[in-house]
Amino acid sequence: MAVSVSTVRESQPARLVDAADAMRGKHSSLQAIVTGEREMLSFLQGHWSGDAATAALATGLRDTDRQERTAARLAHLESALRSGGLQMAALRDALLDLVATTERFGFAVADDGTVTPEQWLIGDFLDSIARNLTAFLQKMLQLFTDLDENTAAAIDQAAGVDIPNPPVDIGGTQLHIPSPDTDPAQVQQWWDGLTQQQRDGLIAQHPPMLGNLNGIPADVRDQVNVAVLDDDLDRVESVVAAHGVSTDDVTADPARFGLSDGDVTRYQNARETQEGLIHQMTGENSLPGPGGDDRRYSDIGAAERADKNWRPTMLWSYDPQAFDGKGRAAVSIGNPDRSANTAVIVPGTSASVRDGWLSDGHNDAINLYNQSLQVDPDNPTAVISWMGYNTPESFTDPNIATTGLARTGGDALAWDVNSLAVTHDAGVPHHLTVAGHSYGSTTVADAFAHSGMQADNAVLLGSPGTDVAQSAADFGVDGDRVYIGDASTDPVGWLGQMGNALPGEINDTLGSMAGPSAGLGADPAFEDFGATRFRAEVPGADMIDPGDHSYYYTPGSESLRSMAEIVTGNGDRLGELGLLAPPRTEMSLATPGQVDLPFVGEVPLPQVQIETPVILDPEWNRPAE
Template sequence: MDYATLKGLKPSEFEGTADGYQTTSDMAGRARQALERRIAAQMRESLEGEAATAAYNQLRNLSENFHYVEVECGLVSTALNALAFDLRAAKKKLDAAIEDAQAEKLTVNADGSVSYPPGGDKVDGKTPKGGKVTGSARAHESGAPIDPGNDANDIADALDRQAGNQHPNPYFSRAIEYADRIAQAVQEATEADERWAPKLRNLKADDDLNVSDKDWIDTDKDTVGVRSGAKDYLDHIKRPPADGSPKENAEWWKGLSQDEKDAYIALHSKAVGGMNGLPAAARDEANRTHLDVMHAKYQEELKAIPEEPLVKYKTIPGSGGYPVQVFTDEYAKWYYKYNDRRDHLNAALDGMEAIQKRFDETGGKKHIPEAYLLGFDPEKNDGRVIMATGNPDTADHTAVYVPGTKTHIGSIGGDLDRGERLWMESNKLDPTSKVSTITWLGYDAPDAIPDARHDKYAAAAAPHLRQFLDGNRAAHEAATGDHGHTTLIGHSYGSTVIGDATKSHTSYDPHGGALPVGDIFAAGSPGMQVGHASDLGIGSEHVWAMKAGGVGGDDWWVREGGRKVGLGGDGNIPTDPKFGAHLVKSGVEGHGDYWDDETIALRNQAAVITGSYDRVQYD
C-alpha cells in the first residue's frame, strides 16, 4: 500500500461491508430458526411416509446450509471489522503526522515525502536552503530479550538525531521526524493489508450446495486464522473478567457492543458457550458452531481409523497344557492403539445425534419449545452436555435435572427425553407460565455402581453445578430483573452431587452458602452427604424426596447401598422420615421410571417445578 492509497482510504467502507455480511449472517440464522421451529415442525405434524421423511431430510440439510452461511458470514464480518480497525489505526497515525507537519509549515507531497522551507542561521551570508526528505519505517519489535528490530530502530533513531543536529536548517530534523511517521503509518497499513488479504481470500465456500464435514473443518481452520490476525482488534475489546463470577460475566457481556459480541461468538465459540452468566441465546449460538465443527472432526477421525482385524484370537498352550485364547498380534496392535478412541468417538457422535434430535423436535405434535445448548464439550472424559427446553433466561419456572451413575455423552439422549417430559408435564399443569427444563451433564458421573460408592465424583462436580446455577440466576436477572423460581432435581447419584454442591464454594465465593434455587427434589437418592433436609440451606419445607418400588427392587438397592457406604450423611437418606423432606408418591417400580409418561412421579415433579404445591401427592 502506498501513501496516496492510505491517505484516501475510508475504513468505514470496510465496516459497511462487514455490516452487510453480518446482516446476511443474521438472515441465515433467522432462516435456520424458521426451518427448525416452524416449517419442519409443521411438516412432521401433517405428513407421513417415505416421501415426507425424504423431504424432512432435505430440510435438515438446508438448515445446516443456513447455519454454515450464518457462521461463515459472521466470520467474514469479524475479519473485515478487524481489518478496518488495523487500517484505521494506521490512517489515524498518518492523518496526525500530516496535520502536525502542516502546523510547522512543512509540505507533505503526493508521494509521502516532506518538503521543508529555507531557515536557520545564515552560513556564509546565506540562509540554509530548504529541501525534501523521504522517511523510513521502523521495524516492529519482536519482544525477544535481544530484539534485532528494536536494536535497528535505536540505531536509526541515533543516526537521524545526529543528522538533524548537524544540519544547519532546523526544519530538516522536523521534516525527517514527520516523514518517518508517515512512512511508519504506510508500513503498518501495508502489513495489515498483506496479513488480511490471504485470510479473506480463504473465507470462501465450495461451489456446491452440500455442506460437508470438510467444510466445517475448513471453517475451524478459518476461525484460527482470523483469530490470529485479529489480535489487536480483540485486544481493544474489554476482556472477560479473569476467573470472573457469573454475575461479573453477565455485566461484561452486557457492556459489549453487538459487533464485539459477534466477534467473540465468531472467534471464541467454545469459550462463550461455556461461560456461566451469559444469555442462553448467545451460549446456544456459540455451542451450535462448536457442535458442528466437532461432529465433522469426529466423523473424519473415525473414518481414518483402520478396520478392525477380522481374526481377533489365537489359541496357545496355557499352564498345565490347557489351550487358552489370546489376541492375535495384529488385533492386539489395533486394539491398544484404536479401540478406546473409537469407542469414545462413537459414543460422542451418538450424543451429538441425540442433541440434533432434540433440535429437530422443536414444535411438532408435542409442541416442544426451542432448545438451547448451554454447554457442550465431547473431549472431557465422559463429555459435557447441558441442554434446555425453553429459554431459562425468561422462564417463570426453571428445572435443572442432574442425572446419575452411568450417564455419559453417548447415553444423553434418554436424559434429554426426561427433560422434555418434565417440560410437557409442567406446561400441562400450568400452561399460563413460561417453563424451562435443563438437563445438566456437567460432570463425570460414576461409570458403574461400584464407583458410585465414592463421593469423589460428586465432590468434583459440586462447584461446577454451583457455578452453573449462579450463572442461570445472573442471566435471568439480566434479562428480566428478577430471578424466577428454580427447582433442582437429582436422580440417584445426581442427588449426591446436589448435596455436595450445597457445601461447595467457588473462587469468586469462598464462603458458599445456599444454592440459588427455590426447591430441591431427590429421586431414588443414595444419600446427599447431609444428615437432614435443613442442612441443604433452603429450608426443609422446600426439600422433596421420592422412592420407587418396594424392598428388594433396584431402587431399594441404590438407596440402601448409599446408606451403607456413607453417602447418606449421618446414615439418613432423603426418603427416611427423620431426614425431614416432604415424602411424595412416585407410583413407579423401577429406579429409572420416575420420568415415565402418565406417572404420579412425573406429575409430582411438575407440581413442584411450577410451584403448585397444593397439587403434590404425598406418600
C-alpha cells in the same frame, strides 16, 4: 500402561484427603480475610470521598476480587484432592483385599495382576478361575491408573493449569475472554461492556471457552456451542469426503488421515450431543423427513421449528473432551434466561455424553417439560438436562460406594446453577428447581449443603443418601421445599441411613461389608430428615425391583405429576391433590403392659420396649393412583 499391585500397595491416597483438609483451612482463612476487607471497603465508601478515595476504593475492590478468585480455586482444589483421595483409597482397599483373598485360596498374584494356581492346585476349572481373576484384577489396576490420572488432571484444572485463554482478535482489537472461574456477574459486566460489533465478532469466531462461560446469555452460549459442535463434526466428515472412505475407517486410524485421537473423541461426542438435541426437540433420534439422517441440528431454522411445533432446544454447555473423554454438556428445552420456571435435572451412575445419556432415548426432560406445560401452559418451564459431572461408570464401579464424585460434581453444579440468576431476564419471575436421580441425588444434596447452591426447590429421586446433609435444614432452603420421591419398591432408596436401624447397624455388625457406611448418608425419605415426600409408587409393584429405580419420569406416574407441580411453583398443592406420602419410620416392639388371666383378671406386667432395626414404609403395598 496400568500401575502394578506393588505401586498400589505403596500408594498413600489418604494423604490427599489430609491435604484437602489443610486446603479447607486455608480457604476458610482467606474467606475470613476477604470478608473483613469488604466490610472495611464498605465503611470507607461511606466515610471517604474525592478522587483519591475513588482510586483507592477501586484498587481495593480489584484486590478483593482477585482474592475471591483465589479462594474459589482453593475450594475447587480441596474438592479435587478430597474426591481423588477418597476414591483411590476405596479402590486401593478393594484391590488389596482381593489380592489377599486370592492368595489365601492358593493362587499366586503377580505384580501385573496375573493370577496362577499354585503347583498343588490342578485342574482346568482352577485355570478358568485364575483367568477370570486375572481379568478382574487387571481391570481394577487400569481403573486405579485412570483414577490417578483423572485426579492429577482435576488438581491441575483447579489450580488453573492447562486452561488456554488466548486473546481473540476482533476488528483489530485483542479481546481477552474472562477465565472460567471468573464470577458470573463480572463476566456479564464484561459482555455488556462490549460493542455489538465485538459481540457479533466473538460469536462468529466461536471460541469454545465462550460457550461454557457462566455469565454469558443462554442464547449466545447456544450459538457458540452449536458452531463448535459443527466444527467437531466437520473435522472428521471433511476427511471422509476428501478420501472417499468411511467414518469408521477414519475413527479407527485417525493418524493415517492427519487427525488425532482427540479429534475422534470430539467427533463421537459431537454426534451424541447432536442426537440428544434432535431427540429432545423432536422426540426422534434423527430429523424426520427426507434426508433426516444427513441433516444437522444447525440446519434447522426458526421457521421450520415453529411450523412443526418442535420443542425449543438449546445447547447451554458443551465440552466433548471433559472427564477423560466422557464429555460434558447441558441441553435445555426452553430458554432458562426467559422462563418463569426452570428445572435442572441431574443423572446418576453410568450417565455420560459418551455413553449416550443425552441421545439414547431418555425422555426424562421431555416428559417433565410436557407435564409442566399441562400444569402451567402460560409459563413453559425450561428443563435443562445437566450432564456436567463425572459419574461412576457402573454399579460395579468402586466410586459408587464413595461420595467423592458427588462432592466434586456438586461444586460444578452449584457454579452452573447459581449463574442462572445472573443472566435471567430481570423482568421475568425466576423460580428454580434442581432434581437429582440416584447418585445424582447425592450430587444435588452436596451442591446445596456443601457448595452453596441457591434454588427454590430440591427434588431427590431414588436417593442412596445425602452425604453432607443430615437433614432438610442443611439445604439452605425452606425445609418444606426439599422434596423426596422414593418408591417403596426401589432398592436404591433403601440404602441410606435411617435412624439407628438398617442399614448402618447391620453393616457394622457384618464388618462394614458395604463400605465405611451403608449407602451414601442419611435417607431423605426417613421421618427424622424433615423433607416433604411425594407419592412415587410403581403401579402393580409388590416387591423390590431394580427396574422401579428408573420409573420416576414415566408419563402418567404419580412422581412425574408431583414434580410438575413442584417445578411450576405449585408444590403447596401436593396435599390437596392427594400426592403427599408419609415418611418412613423406625419400628419398635414392646412387651404387653398387662395380661388377662382366667379367674384372676388383669395382671400388670413390667413393660420392656425393644428397639429393632426394622423400618416401616407406609407406602408399601399402597395401590398407586
